Amino acid sequence: MKNDNMRQAIDSELRGLRVSDSLRRRVLDGAADEKVIALPQRRPRLRVALAAACAAVMLLATVAVAAANRWGVLDFFGNSAKPLIAADGADAYVQTNLGEARCEDLVITLRELAFDGKGVRYVLDAEPAREGVWLYSDWTDWTEEQLARPGRVELPVSFAELDCPDYDGHVVDVEPTENGLSFYEEGWIDGDFADSLSGVVRLGELEVPFAVQAAPAQVYRLTPSRESDYIDILDITLTHTPMANYLRVSYREKPLDGDAFAIDGDATYYTLENGTFFHADRLCGGMENALPMTGAELKATDKRPCPLCLAKDGPNTSYWNFCLLDEAGEPLNSAGGSGGPLDGDIRESTEVMQRTEPRAAWTVRVKDWSQAVEDIPCEAVAVDKKMP
Amino acid sequence: MILHPAPDRETRRPDLEAMVSQYGDGLLRMCFLYLKDVSLAEDAVQETFAAAWAKYDSFAGRSSEKTWLTAIAANICRNMLKSAWRRHTVGPEALETLSVSDPDLPDPTVTRAVLALPPALREVVVLHYYRGLKTGAIATMLKLPRPTVSSRLARAKKKLRDELKEWYFDEE
Incomplete structure (x- = not known):
């Protein structure tokens, strides 16, 4: 990936993030404020919520005590x-x-x-x-x-x-x-x-x-009570350790059905000779040297519509993530995770969850990064115990 | 207290407006990549332009205006990251603070990968790949040895290559 490619990709992905009229006013009004000019590095944050400010004070106090105790x-x-x-x-x-x-x-x-x-x-x-x-x-x-x-x-x-x-x-x-x-x-x-x-x-x-x-760790296999509407779930394991829960999901994207994206035989699309996807945007994702191809020509290939510029309706992503719901139906905090290709089209996502006690049944929430798309009840069965 | 000569607001305000129009969006996105929070990024942009306004007389034109503003913004973001309650980093869920429900917006794959980088690596990626600064300029800006910047970039590239495989890299 070249510098320009990454810049273009980020600008495209974050194109909804722009200087708003209110921010523009804040900038212009703030610059006219003599106090700002005098103390540009020390001015108070304008949008820190009171709760956050209180939390900061409490945290600083905690830091002071903890520093003494290492x-x-x-x-x-x-x-x-x-x-x-x-x-x-x-x-x-x-x-x-x-x-x-x-x-x-x-x-x-x-x-x-x-x-x-x-x-x-x-x-x-x-x-x-x-x-x-x-x-x-x-x-x-x-x-x-x-x-x-x-x-x-x-x-x-x-x-x-x-x-x-x-x-x-x-x-x-x-x-x-x-x-x-x-x-x-x-x-x-x-x-x-x-x-x-x-x-x-x-x-x-x-x-x-x-x-x-x-x-030590205790591993559970979670069995979904039904199929996901969006992905083929191959395996779910939940590993309890003294420090965290780890939810690992192996999955494969469901093949696109015929109605998901209708190729217009007369339309022009763009693709690279060895590319996986075809695109509506010749420069999608910062790609270079894309060749035009008609819809009719595309139908004879196994190329797939680009998830960026030809997204079908509804969730569409190559990277899903998952979380567990607690007994109140609230997501357990996710402290991070990883996704990516594992083997061919099989992907694996490992999410680090807030530690909880084992349960016989869980609900796994499927997310497409930004939003929950479905909740799947699962039964948990202990399969392996790892001792130090 | 830092004392600056009072700027000529009547003549500089149009410049400031032009600067906001020209550089604002890029700086806002850069600050978001640094801070992983839209509200904080907006604060950082406001502080950046306030500082630039205050220091404009000292801008000697040794670098481009874009590089100069980038350096100010990077400094402000670093200061914000240092504050005790912002030091912890979070994962790609930072994207949830964006309004990504807009169906016209693409999947934030590259952004997500950059946000997942450790702060020290993310910083050099943002400055080099997104803001287009050379390693020497980054080294000067961050007060780091140039080999350190190069090494961080190499490590970041490896992580990004792994993360973005089969998404962008196969399309080159």
Whole structure:
């Protein structure tokens, strides 16, 4: 993908996001405000809801207390906008003091790491290796008082990074300690659940190797009570761990029926020689070198209508996602997920859900990213228990 | 307090309006990709233009106006991300804050993939691929070594290639 292609694709996808008249007025009126001109970086947010402002105050207070006690992996769980909630006793599966590395200025310690077969969460402490200095990272809130302290040593990187096969990190956080920083990261490994994990956590040039066993997990197979209207569901598993629920759905898009998109034999469409789709828009998705083709010619091929520019009525996406509904019918928070090709046309989506106790029956909600399209009741049967 | 000479509002207001018309949408989308929230992105755009207005006299024309505004917006977004209650990132559900029910809007596949990147990678992708900045300019803007920017771009490209496979990459 070239720069222009991505820019065009994003502009196309976000074309509904434009400067509104009210924002334009805010900009022009705000620029005329002397206070804005005097303090452009410090003006209050205009649209922060009161609740959010209160939450921020409470969070800052919590941060201050927690900083004194050193936040652990499980402390960071509840600090998200859509928090995971670890099980009681989950701390038994948090592995501690996994190793350290140092250089002249800095000593890093992999203080805690929790791995439940899928999710990886760790806290790495960075502390000065000598007296009289303190560590600075530009992604952290610092008070004027803190910034005025002498002995500032700027870290070469903004985040710690975990490096192991198939790891994909999503959530990061940094908390200041007295003279150093605690880095938190949360992510997931692609593919199957693993019994163990090894890799390194890196901060700049320093790295700490680790090898850990997974926390126990209980796997359930969910059997849908009916077929989906939109996709062929091949398999649903729900894995309970002390840290989260993981909902994995393997599915295949249903073949388009004849009425879904009627090819006009006289119309001109565009396609690439080896492309999967045909398009109404010659530049759809930023593609280049598309060739015109009549509808009549297209009917002799197995090309499919582009989900972008020839979307049929109703939901149409190659990437579906899923969530569980709680007993009140509300979706359990989704903390992230992944989708993508697995094998041919079979796709797999793994969603990280708020942890709950196992149940005999669940409702799985099918979403096309932006909206729920159907709810499917499922029966849950325990199939596998993985012990550390 | 930062003191600036009082600008000539009567002569500059038309410039500001022109700047909003020319760069506003792109900046708004860039800020959304940074912040994953439409309201915050609008705040960031407002702050960007306020800062640009205030600092216009110091704009020496060493870069294009677009690059200059991008740098201001990136700085403001970074500051917003640093705030304690915004530091956590969320997944592609950020798109739910957009009005994507419009049937004329395409599936946000590329946007979704970019939003799913870790912040450090997302930042360089937004600046390089979406705003069109060279790695040297990004390195200067973010105060990072140039190899770090290049390395982050390479890692981001790998993730995007995996994520967008069979959607865009097979159409090249």
